[in-house]
Amino acid sequence: MTDKPRIDYVALGFTALERGDCQEAVNIFRRAQETGPTARSFVGLGLAFHRLGDPPAARWAFAKALDLEPADRDANEWIERIGRPAVPARTSGGRGCRFRAGEDFLQIKENGSWRRFFIKGINLGLGLPGYFPGEYPIHRETYRRWFRLMGELGVNSLRVYAVQSPGFYEALADHNEQGGRLFLFQGIWLELPEDGDFRGRDFLAYAHRQIREAVDAVCGSADFPERPGLPHGSYRRDVSPWTAAYVVGREWESCAVRAFNGRHGRKRGGFAGQFLKVDDGLPFEQWAAETCDYLQSYEHATYGCTHPVTTINWPTLDPMTHPSESTYEEGLIRQGFQVNVDVCNEDEDVETFDPARIASRQGAGFFATYHVYPYYPDFLNNDFLDADNPYREYLKRLRRHHGRQPVVIAEFGVPSSREATHWQRDGWHHGGHDEISQGKINGHMMEAIRDAGLAGGMLFSWFDEWFKRNWVFLPYELPAERNPFWFNHQDAEQTYGLMAAYPGYPGKVVTLAGRREEWRDAIHLQEKRGGGLLHRFGDGRDGARTLVRLSARHDEGFFYLCLETAEPVDFNAAHYLIGLDTCGTKAGETLLPFGTNARSPLGLTFLIHLAGEGTSRILVSRFYDKYLNEGLPVRPVPSDTGEWVVMQNITNHRRISKDGSRFYPSRVFSMSGLRFGSLDPRSPRFDSLADWHVSGTLMELRLPWGLLNVTDPSSRQVLWMAEQGSKTRTTDGIAAIACSYRPSGEGLAARPTGGRTNLADALPAGLGPDAIRRYQWEGWNHPLYHTYLKRSYYLYRDVLDRMPE
Numbered sequence: 001m002t003d004k005p006r007i008d009y010v011a012l013g014f015t016a017l018e019r020g021d022c023q024e025a026v027n028i029f030r031r032a033q034e035t036g037p038t039a040r041s042f043v044g045l046g047l048a049f050h051r052l053g054d055p056p057a058a059r060w061a062f063a064k065a066l067d068l069e070p071a072d073r074d075a076n077e078w079i080e081r082i083g084r085p086a087v088p089a090r091t092s093g094g095r096g097c098r099f100r101a102g103e104d105f106l107q108i109k110e111n112g113s114w115r116r117f118f119i120k121g122i123n124l125g126l127g128l129p130g131y132f133p134g135e136y137p138i139h140r141e142t143y144r145r146w147f148r149l150m151g152e153l154g155v156n157s158l159r160v161y162a163v164q165s166p167g168f169y170e171a172l173a174d175h176n177e178q179g180g181r182l183f184l185f186q187g188i189w190l191e192l193p194e195d196g197d198f199r200g201r202d203f204l205a206y207a208h209r210q211i212r213e214a215v216d217a218v219c220g221s222a223d224f225p226e227r228p229g230l231p232h233g234s235y236r237r238d239v240s241p242w243t244a245a246y247v248v249g250r251e252w253e254s255c256a257v258r259a260f261n262g263r264h265g266r267k268r269g270g271f272a273g274q275f276l277k278v279d280d281g282l283p284f285e286q287w288a289a290e291t292c293d294y295l296q297s298y299e300h301a302t303y304g305c306t307h308p309v310t311t312i313n314w315p316t317l318d319p320m321t322h323p324s325e326s327t328y329e330e331g332l333i334r335q336g337f338q339v340n341v342d343v344c345n346e347d348e349d350v351e352t353f354d355p356a357r358i359a360s361r362q363g364a365g366f367f368a369t370y371h372v373y374p375y376y377p378d379f380l381n382n383d384f385l386d387a388d389n390p391y392r393e394y395l396k397r398l399r400r401h402h403g404r405q406p407v408v409i410a411e412f413g414v415p416s417s418r419e420a421t422h423w424q425r426d427g428w429h430h431g432g433h434d435e436i437s438q439g440k441i442n443g444h445m446m447e448a449i450r451d452a453g454l455a456g457g458m459l460f461s462w463f464d465e466w467f468k469r470n471w472v473f474l475p476y477e478l479p480a481e482r483n484p485f486w487f488n489h490q491d492a493e494q495t496y497g498l499m500a501a502y503p504g505y506p507g508k509v510v511t512l513a514g515r516r517e518e519w520r521d522a523i524h525l526q527e528k529r530g531g532g533l534l535h536r537f538g539d540g541r542d543g544a545r546t547l548v549r550l551s552a553r554h555d556e557g558f559f560y561l562c563l564e565t566a567e568p569v570d571f572n573a574a575h576y577l578i579g580l581d582t583c584g585t586k587a588g589e590t591l592l593p594f595g596t597n598a599r600s601p602l603g604l605t606f607l608i609h610l611a612g613e614g615t616s617r618i619l620v621s622r623f624y625d626k627y628l629n630e631g632l633p634v635r636p637v638p639s640d641t642g643e644w645v646v647m648q649n650i651t652n653h654r655r656i657s658k659d660g661s662r663f664y665p666s667r668v669f670s671m672s673g674l675r676f677g678s679l680d681p682r683s684p685r686f687d688s689l690a691d692w693h694v695s696g697t698l699m700e701l702r703l704p705w706g707l708l709n710v711t712d713p714s715s716r717q718v719l720w721m722a723e724q725g726s727k728t729r730t731t732d733g734i735a736a737i738a739c740s741y742r743p744s745g746e747g748l749a750a751r752p753t754g755g756r757t758n759l760a761d762a763l764p765a766g767l768g769p770d771a772i773r774r775y776q777w778e779g780w781n782h783p784l785y786h787t788y789l790k791r792s793y794y795l796y797r798d799v800l801d802r803m804p805e
Contacts, residue, residue, distance in 0.1 A: 013044045016505065021786070022051045023142045024505055027130050030782040039069035046078060053140030053167055055082050056233075087234045090221045096241030097305035099183075101365030103404040105455045106244065106308060108183075117244070118805050119408055119456025120446075121157030121185065122150060122498075126164075127465035129501050129556070129785040130484050133162075134229035140167030146462065146499075147175040147182055153498070153793060154800035157244060159185035159410060159458050163217045166233040173237040183244040185410070185458070188214045188295075190249045196259045198287045211248070211295045218243050219303050245308040245364075247410065248292055251371060254316050255344040257284045258351040273297065275306065275363040281354075289358045289366075296363050306363035311355070312410065314371045315380060315394070316346075319354035319401055324382035324657050324664065331656045348377035356402045367455065368402050371411035374445065375424035378655050382664050390425055391445060395452035406455035413460040414441045415495040416790065418689055418704060421472040422492075423652045423667035430470075430651070431492030432669070435688040439498075439795025446799055459796070463787065464501040468493035472649050476626065476719060478711040478728050485714035485783050487557030489704040490671070498793040503557035505784040510553070510560045512702060513680040514695025519562050522551040525736050525773050526763035533761045535753040537742055543567025545574040545740040545760035548697070552736065552775045556783040559708060559775075561701040563610075563738055569694050571612035574740045574760065575748065576699065579604040582708050583636055583718055584732040584774065589621040591642035595749040596741055598757040601769035604737075605636050606708060607644055608674070610699055611748055616674040616692065619644040624709060626719075627668075633721040634709075647671040647707070671707065681791075688790070708734075715779045733774030738763040 009032035016025035029045040032038070046061030059082050065075035098109045099117070108117040124146075126133035150158065160168070163186075175182055188210050193203040216222035220238035224231060264283035271278045271286045273293030278286055292309040300306050326334075328345040355368040374380060374391040384390035398407060420432030428441050442459055449457040467484040469477055470493040477483050477491070487503050488494055502508065510518050527549045536542050546566035553560050563576060581588055581602050588603025607619045622628060622643035624636045627650065652667040676694075677687025679702070685693070692701045709719040711728050720729040739762040741750035750758035764771035 010038065010041050010044060012505065013041070013048070017044065017047055017051070019506065021506070022048045023128070023139065024784075024786060026052075026137075027782045028505060028784060030130075031780060031784060034781055037064070037068065039065040039072045039075065042068065043072065043074045043078070046075070049139070050078065050082065052142060053170070055085055057139075058082055059084075087223075088236045090236070091238070095219045095238060095303040095305060097307055097364060098241060099244045099308055099364060101308045101360065101367040101406050103406075104453065105406050106367065106408075108244075116805075117156075117456075118450070118803065119157050119244075119458065120155050120800050120803060120805065121159055121410075121456065121458030122153070122155045123159045123161075123411060123458050123461040125161070125461055125463070125465050127467040127484060128463075129466045129487070129783045130781075132467050132484055136165045136231050138165070138168070140171045143168050143171035144174060147171060147180060149499075149789070150182060150462070151175070151180050153797050155459075156181060156805060157183045157185060157456070157458065159187060159247065161187040161250075162189035163214050163231055165231045166235050166237075169217065169220070169235060169237045169239050172239050172242065176239075176242045183242050184218070184239060185245050185247050186214055186218050186243055187247045188249065192253065192256050196256060197263065198260050198284065207291060208294060211291075212298055214246065215295065215299050215302065240303070240305075240307070243307055245310060245367070246295055247369060248295060248309065248311045249288075251312055251314050252284075252317060252353060254346050254348070254351045257317060257353055258344065260284050260287070261351070272361070275300070275361055276309075276366055277359055277361050278357050279359075281357045282352075284353055285355075285357050288353070288355070292358070292366060300363065308364045308367055310367050310369040310408070312369055312371065313353055313355055315377055316348050317351055317353040318370070318398065319352045319356065320397060322349045322379035322383050323659070324655065324662070325349040325377065325379040326656045326658050326660070330658075331654070334656050334660055335654075349379060356405055367406035367408060369408045369410045370398065372398075372409050373412055373430070374414070374426075374428040375422040375430045378652060378664065381423070381425045382655060382657075385425060389448060391428070392448035392452055395448060395454060399453050408455045409449050409457040411460040412442075412445050412449070412457055413496050414438055415492040416688060416792065417489060417492040417495040418691075418707075419472070419490045419492065419649065419671055420669050421470045421649070421651055423669075431495070433689075435791035436795065438790065439792030442792060442796050443799035446796075446803070450803060459498070461496045461498075463499040464495050464497040466494055466501065466783075472651065473706060476706065476709070476711055478717060479715070482712050482714055485556070485781060486705060486712060487783075487785075488706045489557055490706040498790055498796060500788050500790050501785050502788065503555040503783065503785055505786045507786060508679055509555045510558075510700060510702060511679045512690050512693035512700050513678050513683060514693065514698050514700070516698070519551050519553070522553040522560075522562065523773075523775055524549055524551050525775055526550040526738060526771070528763065528765065531765050534757070534759050534766065535755055537751075537760070539573070541567075541570055541573035542760070544570040545742065547738055547740055547761045547763045550578070550736055550738045550763050552734070554713070554775075554777055556713070556780070556785065557704065559703045559705060559710075559734065561608075561703070561736070563699045565697045565699075565740075568696050569699055571610075571743075573742065575743050575750075576610040577739050577741075578608040578610070578701075579737045580606040580608070580708065581735040582606065582710065582731060583720060583729070584735070585636070587636040587638050588624075589636075589643065590638075590640045592739070593619075593642050593644050594741070595744075595752075596739070596758050598739065598759050598762075598767065599640065600737055601764075601767050602735055602737070602772055603636060603638060608701065609748070610674075610692070611743070613676040615748070616676070617646070617672040618674060618703070618707065619672060620647050620709075621645075624719075626709070633723055635720045635722075674701075713777075714781065714783070716777070733776035735772050735774045737767060737772070739767070
């Protein structure tokens with residue numbers, strides 16, 4: 001393999017600073033330090049932190065620079081300039097409370113009177129590329145920029161899941177004081193009790209501490225020390241005037257709620273607190289009311305007013321019955337399987353939590369909150385197969401159950417991932433959407449929320465988070481602790497954002513636009529140096545079959561290939577095969593398909609077939625396919641039988657109705673089809689899901705790492721399941737071959753040449769074993785990325801603009 005030109009990450013980091021991309025610059029300077037820290041890299045990191053509004057972090061970075069070079073002039077000047085800023089004293093007294101839960105909607109007090117407040121919100125996470133949420137990587141100036149963009153989007157509300165770093169509240173206060181209008185729904189994250197007892201002394205102490213810390217942070221009256229997985233610092237900006245409500249907890253798991261109710265004999269009872277009450281509630285409903293009442297009681301006693309409060313619910317625990325949804329156990333028993341009924345499975349319609357039983361006695365009140373996506377659980381489709389709009393019909397049922405109690409949909413949305421991971425009747429799948437479809441479907445859901453008479457909705461989410469994992473791909477994203485370091489375009493959980501966090505800086509490494517300069521620094525895996533075709537047909541189109549070069553490059557999300565021909569690509573004259581050996585072993589398939597009568601000099605795990613728009617695809621060796629080998633060790637084995645298969649994933653398992661009278665089929669999606677298009681927004685063929693593109697003599701491919709069974713490119717891990725124990729191995733790189741053939745005109749098979757093979761050309765020449773090169777890359781611990789607003793941002797903005805508050 002020829003050496004790839006090394007990137008000067010320090011210089012790139014300073015370029016990012018010049019462009020104002022200070023948040024991205026943090027990762028770039030840290031990437032530079034992976035190969036050896038230098039004073040210059042720490043000076044750059046300090047400047048990034050300083051411009052992001054984080055003086056302590058900046059001072060630390062400049063001090064690290066001085067440890068390496070005590071005479072560094074820039075570090076000395078900046079550490080002196082920053083100094084040690086004094087922390088203002090806490091303020092006491094009342095705080096601002098402008099919201100209450102009214103009939104049907106929340107209400108806001110403006111100009112001395114109460115009026116309806118229809119929530120047009122968005123959810124904001126913490127998981128920037130390279131980080132888990134508990135690392136709190138986002139800084140004040142990034143929040144300021146984002147809040148401005150949110151305002152331009154047209155949202156009036158912002159929901160966070162836990163207490164944020166002080167810079168978040170400083171930026172929110174600045175935004176609203178300077179004319180913005182963005183109200184906070186402050187989440188209070190609660191883990192489940194380890195012993196399952198929500199009333200346990202230790203768990204109650206933990207929950208109450210989380211509540212007090214959230215209220216104090218919102219009111220600008222808190223100091224938190226450094227603690228693993230939690231924010232720290234001094235909180236002095238009071239954002240209570242711009243706080244709409246508190247959101248206690250998370251999606252409560254069915255098994256946990258069921259066990260707690262069972263622990264207390266499912267005994268119904270009441271609770272009458274200072275601010276909230278519940279009548280005839282199950283034990284968990286009583287606990288939820290008590291916990292929310294504790295929040296309002298603490299807020300009132302400490303700060304003199306209350307905000308509305310809610311806790312999270314979701315369809316899994318909704319108070320309605322769903323006839324299409326039998327339990328996991330019932331479904332298997334009806335199909336003849338034996339089931340261990342002593343294990344609690346996360347069934348979707350077994351336990352209930354009914355927030356409608358919680359009512360206000362005084363103060364700002366309580367409202368119901370649900371996370372409702374259109375594709376999960378399955379009963380959101382199967383209960384409403386004959387409805388015009390299954391999603392809207394479900395919301396209407398929810399509205400009827402809750403009467404005049406406000407109901408907020410605090411999470412909804414669809415992702416812009418390559419793959420779909422759950423089916424929905426109208427195509428509102430869990431993934432598989434380009435950016436335009438994402439924006440349209442998100443808009444349709446928000447309109448359904450409005451039309452159902454609900455109190456508003458909060459779109460999930462603001463930006464793409466790489467640490468997240470979906471159940472379909474979770475077993476193949478290994479090691480899990482490195483998930484934030486790379487982007488899996490297949491995984492729907494990573495692409496909900498209206499703002500993309502996309503690999504590479506300052507822009508896309510490859511745009512699928514036929515730009516030769518993007519391949520200037522690529523590695524030439526194969527290149528023809530003299531010699532002609534394996535077979536000439538003499539039809540005037542042999543140039544389209546003549547292979548010149550096969551190049552490769554990569555970033556944190558994709559492996560890119562470029563196959564170049566002597567004359568412009570013509571799929572009527574030529575089809576092309578690219579074989580990949582991703583594991584670096586002798587295992588894999590050697591027989592090439594489509595009647596080529598050719599064998600690869602190395603075992604191949606994947607085969608790309610380029611035959612034109614709509615017919616091109618990537619195939620996998622049968623023994624390396626995750627779908628066909630589910631439950632078996634997935635690894636390539638030596639084979640010369642030509643068993644190439646289409647890659648698929650099962651998104652929905654078969655369901656059976658409660659009464660056993662109706663079966664709902666499983667759903668399977670293909671992952672093998674290659675989507676034609678360009679990633680250049682200016683191109684008429686722009687498609688954010690494009691896999692490949694043709695321009696003149698160039699065929700370019702963008703292949704997600706996960707599609708190639710790479711479980712973690714940052715540590716070069718590929719799927720390799722042993723009989724017992726390990727599931728991955730370290731690859732020594734990717735080797736590739738390429739060949740062309742003349743299609744017969746009937747189907748995809750090769751036209752006979754009369755020779756030993758039916759190939760027109762090949763790289764390496766004659767498919768000889770001596771000229772195989774491997775594409776190798778260095779691992780990383782700090783990914784490079786850039787952000788941009790997706791097309792869905794602008795489409796969703798148009799929908800919000802038509803919705804009055």
